[in-house]
Amino acid sequence: MAKAHVYKRDYINTDEIIPARYLNTDDVAELATHCMEDLDTGFVGKCSAGDVIVGGVDFGCGSSREHAVWALQGAKVGAVIAPTFARIFYRNCINCGFYVIELENAAEKINDGDEIEIDYGKGVINNKTQGKAIEFRPLPDFAIEIIKDGGLLEHIKKK
Amino acid sequence: MGMTITEKILARAAGRDTVAAGELVSAGIDVIMCHDVTTPPAISMLKEHGIDRVFDTSKIVVTPDHFQPAKDIKSAELHKRLDAWAREKGIEHYYKIGRAGVCHALLPEQGHIRPGEVIVGGDSHTCTYGAFAAFSTGIGSTDLAAAIATGELWFKAPASMKIVLNGSLAKGVYSKDVIIAVITKIGVDGALYKAMEFTGDALKDMTMEARMTITNMVIEAGGKNGTIAFDEVTKAYLDVHLKDSNADYTVFESDADAVYESVVEIDCAALEPMVAKPHLPGNGAPISECAGLEMDQSYIGSCTNGRIEDMRIAAEIIKGRQVAIRTIIVPATPVIWKQMMDEGLSEIFYEAGCVVSAPTCGACLGGFMGILAAGERCVSTTNRNFVGRMGSPKSEVYLASPATAAASAVEGKLTDCRKYLK
Numbered sequence: 365m366a367k368a369h370v371y372k373r374d375y376i377n378t379d380e381i382i383p384a385r386y387l388n389t390d391d392v393a394e395l396a397t398h399c400m401e402d403l404d405t406g407f408v409g410k411c412s413a414g415d416v417i418v419g420g421v422d423f424g425c426g427s428s429r430e431h432a433v434w435a436l437q438g439a440k441v442g443a444v445i446a447p448t449f450a451r452i453f454y455r456n457c458i459n460c461g462f463y464v465i466e467l468e469n470a471a472e473k474i475n476d477g478d479e480i481e482i483d484y485g486k487g488v489i490n491n492k493t494q495g496k497a498i499e500f501r502p503l504p505d506f507a508i509e510i511i512k513d514g515g516l517l518e519h520i521k522k523k
Numbered sequence: 524m525g526m527t528i529t530e531k532i533l534a535r536a537a538g539r540d541t542v543a544a545g546e547l548v549s550a551g552i553d554v555i556m557c558h559d560v561t562t563p564p565a566i567s568m569l570k571e572h573g574i575d576r577v578f579d580t581s582k583i584v585v586t587p588d589h590f591q592p593a594k595d596i597k598s599a600e601l602h603k604r605l606d607a608w609a610r611e612k613g614i615e616h617y618y619k620i621g622r623a624g625v626c627h628a629l630l631p632e633q634g635h636i637r638p639g640e641v642i643v644g645g646d647s648h649t650c651t652y653g654a655f656a657a658f659s660t661g662i663g664s665t666d667l668a669a670a671i672a673t674g675e676l677w678f679k680a681p682a683s684m685k686i687v688l689n690g691s692l693a694k695g696v697y698s699k700d701v702i703i704a705v706i707t708k709i710g711v712d713g714a715l716y717k718a719m720e721f722t723g724d725a726l727k728d729m730t731m732e733a734r735m736t737i738t739n740m741v742i743e744a745g746g747k748n749g750t751i752a753f754d755e756v757t758k759a760y761l762d763v764h765l766k767d768s769n770a771d772y773t774v775f776e777s778d779a780d781a782v783y784e785s786v787v788e789i790d791c792a793a794l795e796p797m798v799a800k801p802h803l804p805g806n807g808a809p810i811s812e813c814a815g816l817e818m819d820q821s822y823i824g825s826c827t828n829g830r831i832e833d834m835r836i837a838a839e840i841i842k843g844r845q846v847a848i849r850t851i852i853v854p855a856t857p858v859i860w861k862q863m864m865d866e867g868l869s870e871i872f873y874e875a876g877c878v879v880s881a882p883t884c885g886a887c888l889g890g891f892m893g894i895l896a897a898g899e900r901c902v903s904t905t906n907r908n909f910v911g912r913m914g915s916p917k918s919e920v921y922l923a924s925p926a927t928a929a930a931s932a933v934e935g936k937l938t939d940c941r942k943y944l945k
């Protein structure tokens with residue numbers, strides 16, 4: 365089951381998700397070791413496969429570096445949940461086949477360490493710890509299709 | 524219903540008569556900007572997927588800039604991959620080291636940016652080119668790969684926001700101060716997903732260089748793109764910079780009854796020099812509220828303020844004085860570097876004790892050429908002051924105009940540039 369890592373901060377930017385000092389490589393395994401480093405140096409150590417990150421508004425603002433998404437994917441993060449996302453980051457996530465969920469007041473509805481389960485198609489987060497079902501607006505069908513295909517390029521190839 | 528510049532350009536590129544905000548369109552791409560950080564991964568993706576196609580070798584502009592000349596072994600590998608690909612594919616506009624420069628300064632200068640076109644780049648500040656009445660936005664590596672292969676991308680037409688810049692700027696106040704004031708007013712997500720259309724009297728007195736500083740930073744308010752209408756200033760710049768072979772272009776203007784989601788008015792005449800304090804570009808404060816804060820470094824360069832006009836402003840203040848802190852001057856392109864030599868600016872900076880580097884993004888993104896140690900503060904003409912942006916996560920960046928950065932270099936602390944201006 366996925367655990368939530370909650371950061372009650374707005375404007376978590378791509379420089380924090382993957383600092384520019386590591387952009388001299390695009391090796392996903394290496395990027396993953398620095399995931400979220402400038403926000404929380406302990407993140408990689410405590411993140412298990414499928415865990416989700418919960419943040420504040422305008423998540424992923426700043427640089428267009430897709431390295432931020434690769435670092436999250438490399439660190440085996442399952443999804444990011446936030447009230448709003450910066451547009452390039454949002455687009456990059458879908459293009460990479462990575463789930464993003466828009467949820468108002470996300471960091472108030474989910475606590476750090478909560479066990480959750482997500483139904484992406486239906487738009488429901490099952491918060492097992494709190495015994496609550498939280499609804500969200502699912503991604504548009506075409507975006508879910510791209511994610512299921514494993515990203516935009518796989519999707520283009522299939523078509 | 525009327526349309527905005529942004530909607531008209533997207534309609535043209537999608538082969539449609541009209542486009543309204545919120546509609547999804549598939550648009551043909553006119554120019555793709557490629558640099559050394561986001562393009563090598565795009566090339567690898569294309570290879571991995573067995574896609575060998577480049578949609579048009581004349582519409583792709585390649586310049587290494589972030590880590591050029593290569594700062595270490597890993598960045599040298601990135602450059603090697605970029606170079607091999609550009610040669611193999613026969614990319615027509617490939618600026619090799621010696622001619623390479625900071626992308627968003629280089630492309631307009633070398634005549635690659637025309638009104639009415641759709642321009643994308645693997646860099647968030649690609650929004651800069653909207654100063655030329657173009658639609659221009661930043662994308663990630665996967666979109667870049669798709670654009671390189673197909674020459675097309677889908678876009679959701681953004682709603683437009685009108686930013687009216689009233690009045691004219693007082694002495695010592697520049698377009699950088701204006702855009703910091705705008706972002707401070709609307710917030711760093713105040714234009715999320717939107718097109719920011721700048722109008723108003725204050726633009727009339729601004730050169731294209733100054734206007735590009737404004738559109739460069741629309742991403743710092745979350746904007747998708749920024750536009751400034753075509754006028755005689757735009758035309759005069761293009762007359763000099765466009766090569767004969769691509770000197771024709773189409774000018775789109777917003778209709779009088781175009782729809783704007785909101786209108787923000789700024790009284791530019793009332794503005795003071797501004798400083799955006801750590802750690803957001805929207806943390807702006809007038810210089811009168813922050814003057815005196817001690818700095819360790821002044822950095823004058825980047826796609827925001829590394830153009831010749833910026834260098835002239837900085838040199839005017841620094842001339843005949845000694846800088847009190849590390850001062851790093853980074854001309855954005857080789858042409859600017861040469862102009863600085865020819866006009867005697869390099870000598871002024873040398874005499875004052877500054878470092879003048881080759882064109883590069885360098886320390887703007889914490890790459891090299893002026894990295895900050897823990898606890899250090901830098902006044903910088905760049906566009907981002909996020910945690911760790913120019914080095915240690917414990918360092919601080921204060922964004923300002925070239926005049927403020929130069930005056931602060933002279934005094935070693937945040938300084939009101941107006942006292943150094945005649």
Ligand code: SF4
Pocket residue numbers: 588589625626627646648825826827883884887888905906
């Ligand atoms: S100068 Fe700075 S902001 Fe501009 S493209 Fe380079 S790294 Fe990005």
